[in-house]
Amino acid sequence: MKWIPAELHTHTLHSDGRFTVPKLCACAKRHGLEMIALTDHNTLSGLDELTDELSRETIPVIRGIEWTAYYGHMLVLDCGEYVDWRDVSQGDMDQKIRQIRANGGLVGIAHPFAIGSPLCTGCCWEYEVSAWEQVNYIEVWSGEFPALHRGRNGRAEDMWQSLLDRGFRIAASYGRDWHADAEDKAPWGCTYLAVEESTPSCGAAALREGRTMVTMGPRPIAEIYDGRAQREIYPGCTIPAGNPLSMRLGMDMEERHGEWERFHFIPELAQVTGAGGRILAEARLDPGAHLQFTPPAGHFRIVYRGQVMGKPCAIAFTSPYYAEA
């Protein structure tokens, strides 16, 4: 298994983006990304431009669409059959989500706390959902300098945390919501996916199984070993509660550094957090850290903190690991 950086929320001229499909792919590669999801608003037409050659020579692309509906935006990836969004009402999103899942698709809630209509039409999530067990991921961080935006991303983190606390297994993603290549004045982010191979289907499987990490810059390192079960643990894994885990935590300060080093990342601390975001263990990241941690029943995840552009903030976090009694 290897970790690859991905951008899972992109637009082209097939909707309101400024990229052609090949230009988007080339631009993603130039930014050191190793996979993208193409998620144009309400259309699949851009997917017809994806070729084996583009995937092999430039970047593998997960097939997707952004449901740009009236009361929320939803990322639908790798779905066998087109499921129509145009007749969804605020009360029957559950049924649509089930239909997507029945067709093999992945469901991700996009930027749930973005400013909504009419400034950004349908951008804030206002659909009723009770079938949260059908939702694969939430775009917990989106946009520029995500950790700073409490209104947009802090509230999405709180929403995600409370769903995890209720027992739902939901992965996290970052979405740049990439429409054009602009000059960076602050860090963006990416989603790291743990994949067997760099293919769209392995990328989709990582999201489906919750093997993701989100960062604004350096790649988080979470090498976690369950000595009793003699296996390496990835986000999304289910492990027995009470098994002592040996963790090597850090941040890779080399990978893609051209993308983020000018924003001055100083990693300081890794925290293992559980229900309610409570800190269960922590270690200083200087330069790496070893931690022995025995999880109680429930979910836990790792948050990497430090400074970015002189501001103290979270730099990265993993999707949850699940410990069962």
Place this chain on the structure above:
Amino acid sequence: MNEQILFTLDRPFRPAEQNQTYFFPIMVPARCEKLTIDFSYDPKQLADGEVFRNMLAACLSKYMPPPYSQELEGLPVEKIPLVNLLTVSLDASDRRYIGCAHRHPPRQRHEISAGSASRGFRPTEIQEGTWRLGLQCHAIVTDPVQVNICVKGVFQ
């Protein structure tokens, strides 16, 4: 080669009609090779004034209430335009989803045929039968917005 008008719409839509899709049947005769859709709406933008300021303030206080509103400080929020956003989508006679042009320009022309299609739509053979045009009213901020649609068939 000749053209035939298959469908026209010229009517005002009001703010209460936003957040909905309106579907219209398009009867496509045999031997049609291409569909063209001319779509426009007017105005695009809500002019500055009390209605604009109230609508913007209501939107920001709904979606970025305190304490998050302080994150908007220093941003030129009063300069953000409030605009109408309407889009068209299309389904073939066999109910297949052909696509949608989700983008902002208020004057658009689209062409769909077996060999090619405007971006947003998939190339599709124009089979005889009842096609369906969708008008997605994502945002109607002016009262009213005048919508114009003309769908033509191109025949050999």
